[in-house]
Amino acid sequence: MTRNVGIVGGGHTKWGVREASYKDLIQEAGKAAFEDVSDVTPDDIEGLFVGSVQPERFAFQTHVAPMVAELLGIDVDSMIARTELACASGQAALRYAWLAIAAGQIDTALVLGVEKMNLPRQYDAEAQTSMANVMDREFDGVNGFNAPPYFAMIAQRHMHEYDTTREQLALVAAKNKTHAANNAFAQFQKEVSVDDVVESFPLSPPLCLYDCSGVTDGAAGLILMSEEKAREVTDEVAWVTGSGQTCLASNSINNLPSFSAWPQATKAAEQAYEQAGIDDPLKELDVAEVHDCFSISEIVEYEDLGWVEKGEGGKFIEEGRSELDGDIAVNPRGGLLGCGHPLGATGVSQALEVFNQFRGTVEPERQVPDPETGLIHNLSGSASVHSVMTLARGRP
Amino acid sequence: MNEHNDETTKETGGSDIATDGGTDRDVVELPDQVELPRMLDFYELQTEETTQISEFYDNLADGQLTTTRCTECDELHFPPRIVCPECHSDELEYVDLPHEGELFAFSTVRAGAPMGMEDEVPFVLGIVDLGPVKLSAHLDDAEYDDLEIGDPVEMKVVEIDGPVDHERVFYRFEPQE
Numbered sequence: 001m002t003r004n005v006g007i008v009g010g011g012h013t014k015w016g017v018r019e020a021s022y023k024d025l026i027q028e029a030g031k032a033a034f035e036d037v038s039d040v041t042p043d044d045i046e047g048l049f050v051g052s053v054q055p056e057r058f059a060f061q062t063h064v065a066p067m068v069a070e071l072l073g074i075d076v077d078s079m080i081a082r083t084e085l086a087c088a089s090g091q092a093a094l095r096y097a098w099l100a101i102a103a104g105q106i107d108t109a110l111v112l113g114v115e116k117m118n119l120p121r122q123y124d125a126e127a128q129t130s131m132a133n134v135m136d137r138e139f140d141g142v143n144g145f146n147a148p149p150y151f152a153m154i155a156q157r158h159m160h161e162y163d164t165t166r167e168q169l170a171l172v173a174a175k176n177k178t179h180a181a182n183n184a185f186a187q188f189q190k191e192v193s194v195d196d197v198v199e200s201f202p203l204s205p206p207l208c209l210y211d212c213s214g215v216t217d218g219a220a221g222l223i224l225m226s227e228e229k230a231r232e233v234t235d236e237v238a239w240v241t242g243s244g245q246t247c248l249a250s251n252s253i254n255n256l257p258s259f260s261a262w263p264q265a266t267k268a269a270e271q272a273y274e275q276a277g278i279d280d281p282l283k284e285l286d287v288a289e290v291h292d293c294f295s296i297s298e299i300v301e302y303e304d305l306g307w308v309e310k311g312e313g314g315k316f317i318e319e320g321r322s323e324l325d326g327d328i329a330v331n332p333r334g335g336l337l338g339c340g341h342p343l344g345a346t347g348v349s350q351a352l353e354v355f356n357q358f359r360g361t362v363e364p365e366r367q368v369p370d371p372e373t374g375l376i377h378n379l380s381g382s383a384s385v386h387s388v389m390t391l392a393r394g395r396p
Numbered sequence: 397m398n399e400h401n402d403e404t405t406k407e408t409g410g411s412d413i414a415t416d417g418g419t420d421r422d423v424v425e426l427p428d429q430v431e432l433p434r435m436l437d438f439y440e441l442q443t444e445e446t447t448q449i450s451e452f453y454d455n456l457a458d459g460q461l462t463t464t465r466c467t468e469c470d471e472l473h474f475p476p477r478i479v480c481p482e483c484h485s486d487e488l489e490y491v492d493l494p495h496e497g498e499l500f501a502f503s504t505v506r507a508g509a510p511m512g513m514e515d516e517v518p519f520v521l522g523i524v525d526l527g528p529v530k531l532s533a534h535l536d537d538a539e540y541d542d543l544e545i546g547d548p549v550e551m552k553v554v555e556i557d558g559p560v561d562h563e564r565v566f567y568r569f570e571p572q573e
């Protein structure tokens with residue numbers, strides 16, 4: 001890429017079951033993002049990228065990027081779009097903003113991720129219906145395949161093929177939910193033990209309730225700038241050093257390469273590592289926000305992001321290597337398991353977390369000691385698509 | 397058929413909120429129930445007017461699970477296609493799939509079911525390995541605790557009872573005796 005791009009500011013709403021509308025969430029996150037970096041105003045924004053998955057169903061609204069522009073008073077000069085890539089929509093928005101700036105089309109972009117998933121109680125099934133439509137609705141969703149049973153089968157296969165244990169899954173959930181207990185934005189702010197996880201409601205075995213992320217309302221925003229502009233407004237920047245993404249011509253069950261391995265994640269990570277000049281991710285990455293939509297996901301990711309041998313993911317958590325003081329601090333934010341997962345907002349929030357870890361502005365209980373490098377990862381749909389971005393505190 | 401039940405709106409909305417002049421207001425009336433458009437039904441429309449894979453559904457209605465194979469490159473597809481993803485030929489033929497296979501993976505849904513499926517909770521889902529293809533399936537007459545990976549299962553055809561003007565069918569699987 002021709003130009004360096006960095007995150008110069010960001011903001012977050014409280015996540016959870018919010019007494020707030022889709023538009024309220026956009027305004028809260030937008031206000032917080034601009035307040036974070038006082039020398040950038042809506043007038044500076046040339047590109048606006050909005051990650052949002054199902055506003056048509058949850059908020060009965062389409063053409064949402066222009067709505068964000070209106071609500072935040074942004075006259076967009078150059079590029080405006082919404083990105084939809086299911087659970088990776090936020091990172092997709094971030095990736096396009098990065099590309100547009102790196103390519104020299106624009107200097108300043110706002111990335112905003114937002115989802116309003118909780119409707120009044122009697123419509124609970126609505127969110128589940130929408131999430132059952134990320135694979136082929138005609139042949140997979142129709143059977144009742146939403147995320148929990150599907151990821152339960154991934155857990156079952158991983159346990160079957162690699163002897164991963166129920167307890168190892170619970171260690172992931174307990175770690176992340178406990179981080180979230182110290183995150184003011186998180187949906188689930190309660191410390192959770194391994195016993196709590198295995199004793200929670202056996203929702204879709206082997207997964208229990210606490211092995212799952214939540215159904216969440218929330219938004220987050222980020223301001224990205226070219227190096228030249230960033231220098232004018234702040235010294236604290238999270239530089240984008242690499243970004244990779246892969247989909248292996250697959251979305252429905254029959255066409256997935258594997259159920260216990262995600263070779264697409266490996267490819268996406270390799271792309272990002274190569275761009276960032278990372279040879280040994282385990283040694284060179286300090287903090288990682290990976291897509292723990294379910295506890296099993298994080299275990300597969302330890303392996304397929306190239307940190308341990310295939311099948312050793314369970315041991316990785318057992319040995320404490322993903323704890324705050326481990327080889328890589330994984331999901332200090334609290335992950336999707338603890339923060340909840342307002343689909344389009346998650347990738348944006350993950351990148352903001354890495355930035356905040358660099359600046360040392362997170363709650364002290366979950367601050368990683370002096371991180372210099374970070375990674376965000378999202379899977380989407382049936383985990384047929386993986387998106388990885390690397391970030392660094394020092395200019396590339 | 398799923399219905400959007402409008403109780404809350406009725407309890408809190410509209411004419412109960414007495415303010416000055418309220419009684420003179422014109423009332424905009426909404427129906428108590430809004431029918432879901434057919435697009436929001438999980439089951440595809442299956443006739444030749446609505447889909448070019450209607451032959452798949454016709455075969456299924458006749459009791460046979462089929463899928464498409466490319467006559468150019470021999471690739472077998474599932475789900476059935478009208479264009480081969482491998483070579484983009486549209487010379488495809490329908491071939492029979494086996495009706496018996498093995499459980500590759502399974503779980504159960506004890507809460508959090510999608511709309512229209514809540515009444516079936518708890519239900520069992522699986523990935524069925526038929527040999528040439530693996531497909532996702534709803535498992536009837538199955539208890540989660542009794543199942544193991546590798547268990548033999550067989551296909552059955554079910555009729556979908558819903559408010560469309562043509563008969564619809566789909567496949568489900570059940571454990572073999």
Ligand SMILES: CC(C)(COP(=O)(O)OP(=O)(O)OC[C@H]1O[C@@H](n2cnc3c(N)ncnc32)[C@H](O)[C@@H]1OP(=O)(O)O)[C@@H](O)C(=O)NCCC(=O)NCCS
Pocket residue numbers: 087124131146147148188203209210212213214215293337341507508
């Ligand atoms: C797991 C799930 C089905 C639970 O939904 P539910 O059964 O409707 O649960 P409810 O909303 O009724 O909540 C019941 C209680 O459990 C808690 N709870 C719900 N989900 C939770 C979770 N993931 N972790 C911890 N607690 C949770 C609620 O806070 C509530 O607690 P309370 O009784 O103290 O208020 C739902 O959270 C879910 O679908 N999660 C996964 C989301 C998903 O698939 N995302 C896409 C990933 S790819």
Ligand SMILES: [Zn+2]
Pocket residue numbers: 466467468469470471480481482483484485
């Ligand atoms: Zn072909």
